[in-house]
Structures are given as structure tokens and as C-alpha cells.
Amino acid sequence: MNDYPELSAMHLDALREISNIGMGNAVTALAQLVNRRIDMKVPRAQFMPFEETIALVGGLEEEVACVSLRILGDVPGTVLFVFSGDSARRLVDLLMGMPPGTTVELDEIGQSAVKEIGNVLTGAFINALSQLTMLNMITTVPMFAMDMLGAVMADLMIASGRVEDHVLVIGTDLVHEGEMVINGHFFLLTDPGSIDKLFAALGLA
Template identity: 40%
Template structure:
């Protein structure tokens, strides 16, 4: 993909910082919600073939819970908050004292609660990003799905599909109590958004 071959190392570092600031704020929000310390791994920025993206969350067929938001505004893109089922159940227990209704599946109430958590986290990610870049960005109404990771993530790759067979994504992983809660944030800016982000941050090489 010619567009991304041009990217310099420092430009990738800028995107890492974007992930750092956004997810840092989201981690703070999550930590406040859970009233527990939440750690965050160093963000990864990678240009991945479509095939490999789902491997980051356990493979194409891994069942995950995902909150999806479309980022609207100057630098549009797609955002996913993805957690494994066990982590989702734990959040529900800790945060909302919702007793698990049944072993399998989720009640409407549980899904709605998780969707709202995803919404709060994505909102704090985006608002800090918008502050940082001075670009207006707002999240769409969130949608939630519990399904195969491949099926869910491919949905966020359509804009890249027109350009090539790989996508650039900014990934941040959360850890609470050393791995007892693992969550992933994927920000997949539309291909045209990178230039705007770089320009807004004053790093676009002429």
C-alpha cells in the first residue's frame, strides 16, 4: 500500500502518542468506574494484513464482546472496544453488582450496561484526542455485538478495503490486577484521516 510506505518512524511515533493520550484517558475513566487501578500497555501502531488483525484478540473465531463506534468529524474512523467474555462478566459483577442471570449469553440489561461502559471509555478517548489535535471528533451512538472477532473487526476495515489488503491501527491493551481484565482499544482511522491528524499536529513532512 503505497500510501503507508511513506510513513516515517517519527510519524508512527506520533500515532503511538495519539493512542497513548486517548487510551490513557480511557483507562483513567475505567479505573474510576471500577474504583481500581487499571494499567495500560504501551500502544502499538501497526500496519496489519486483514487476516492478522483478528489474531490480536485471539483469532478470527474467538468469541468476543465488542462495542463499536463510528468516529465522525474532521478525522473520521472506526473504533472498537473489545473484551473477552470472562472479562465482561467480571466487569458486570464488580461494577454493577449484576448477578449473572445464566451461564451463557447476556440479558438486555447487561448488554446495555456494557455498551454504556464502552461508550464512556470511547468518549474519553476521543475527547482527549480531539483536544490534543484540535480536530472536532465525536462518537456515533455505540453498538454492541457478541460474536466472532473476525466477523466484528472486518466491519471496521471496509474503508481500508478500497485501498488495499491491510489496515493501520492503533491498539492499546488494558490490564487490571495483572491480566485479570484484558481489554483492547482499536482505533482505525479512515485512510484519508492520517494526513489530517499529522497536519493538525504539525508533523506533516512536505
């Protein structure tokens, strides 16, 4: 299956189900970490050309925070959690128990906190995906960057090497007490051939 833009309704349903389960696990992990109730809006799963993801997130000059982890095992690739700079600052306020809007700039402690939350979210997502597919998926130590989206993505593509032209993108909004905390996107960038293994494990080869 190489004609990814022509994925069947069955494949798209499978991707959405993966998104729901993976994000559900991630939100549960985040709620436990901050010891507060976190609600999730229904994730938006898409399989799209990588170059189109830039506009989806907000453009090359959009300030973002990004946590990235390399995936080893049966489905090698890279998973990213990219969220807006404002989301990163709201996360720090939530984690530190401070009123929203308190954090203006991320110091070393703030960056470490955002990196840990991103690690928890991405780790929970990949663990859910691994359990669902019965594939061996091991994540490496997370990397954190906060910069303009264009710079972050350029560095990540250099570090990741060759990946599939199309990527799985999952957009989600996480809400606390009616106020949005995170507006972010998961990106699953797979090495060539890995996405076929993923679909095969789901019985969709």
C-alpha cells in the first residue's frame, strides 16, 4: 500500500480509533501528573503530506514548543508533540498551581516541566499504540525545543533522516475547568515501510 492519499474508510476509521485510545491514555497520564481533571475534545486524525502539516499547526513563524522522541523496534520512526507557545506557558501555570497567565517566559524549570509533560503524553500514546497493535515500540530519551515552527521542524527532519512522505497527524485540545490548556498536534513520522507494518498489525494490509 503506497497510495496513501487514497486510504480507505476502514483505514481512516482505524487511525481515528488509534487516536482516541492513544490520546485517552495520554490525557489520563497528564491528569495524574497535575492531579487535576483534564478533559479532551475528540481528536482529529489525518494522514497527510508532511509539507501540509506546517500550515495546519500555524505557519513557519508560529512559536511552538516541541517534545520529540525516537521510536525503535518494529515501527521505527519519530513521534512529536507540538503545541503552541501559549499552551506551554499555560501548562507551567497548571503544573505549578499558579493562576493562568502567570508564566510569561519559560525558564529552565519551566522548560523541564513542559518536557516532562510532553514525555508523559507521547509515552502514553506510543504505549497505547504498541498494546493495540502488539508491536514492539520503544521510545528514547525525549528532546525539547521551543522556537519558531520552521526552525524546529527543519532541525527535526535533519535529525530524523528519511521518513515517509505522508505522516499521521492528530490534533487535540485539552481542557481544564472549561478553559483550554493545550492546543497541540501529535505527529507520527515513520521510517519507510513502517506504516505498512502498522496497518498490517491492525489487519488492514
